[in-house]
Amino acid sequence: MHLHERLRELEYNLPSVSWIASRLSPAQLMEHFKPFIDITLYNGKSGLLRFWDPRVANQLPVILEEDQLRELMQGVEEWLYSMERNVQSLKWSMAT
Template sequence: MIPVSVNEQLRQYGERHYGGHVLALVDGIHYQQHTGQQLTPETDRTVSLFAGTNDMALAHAGPWLVDPNTARDFLADLRELEQVRPGVIWLTTSESLERQAAKLRAHLNTRIPNGRSALLRFWDPRVLHALNAVCHGRSERELFRAADAWHYLNEGHRFTINDNGIYRRTMGASERL
């Protein structure tokens, strides 16, 4: 099941916007280690963010989007994974699975000070939390505008981030439906 606080955020979002829903941003290697199964692309259910990129060979281990509305059989695994590994971020969005994936793909790589490109592991809740703490300027917050809200666990606490950098601790890791 989708965490209670994420469902409540979605309900509030739905009152302001039409068509909002939740997608799960999942670390493929953590999913595989937790379940013993690799995520695979399935139309309207799962999509790799590495699809169509130079990193396609690493798709099994990289970031995936899962639509819990069409992939209900994944929900129990995702809920368990979120509790034991930094491998799940819930996104509130009005975009379809494919459109959301395209928006996130644009942020997979970033330029580092020496001018080289580096993979930005924003699908790891620890990295996302740290990025939110240091990204303040409008251009620095572009990633956070790729979804309406980002919900995740960090050090046993649930946080929500939007593009303005507003985050709040909601409920602890013991939150249950």
């Protein structure tokens, strides 16, 4: 099975594939997203924000403040992911 077919199968069967449309290079996107991974929880403990996981991405507009979402989505034109076998879209109108 080719990589493209395997990704399609994962996308269809499991919440594990995201597609990001951006003018940024993959290396630039990695650098942009790094600061958003490690977070401090309300109780002072450290946590991992798995924003790349479609189950988490689906909740980002609910759990993040508007300015936090704007900062995360900077440079991202559209973020597509599969959730319960439906394609979902996370967009930010201020993407640069």
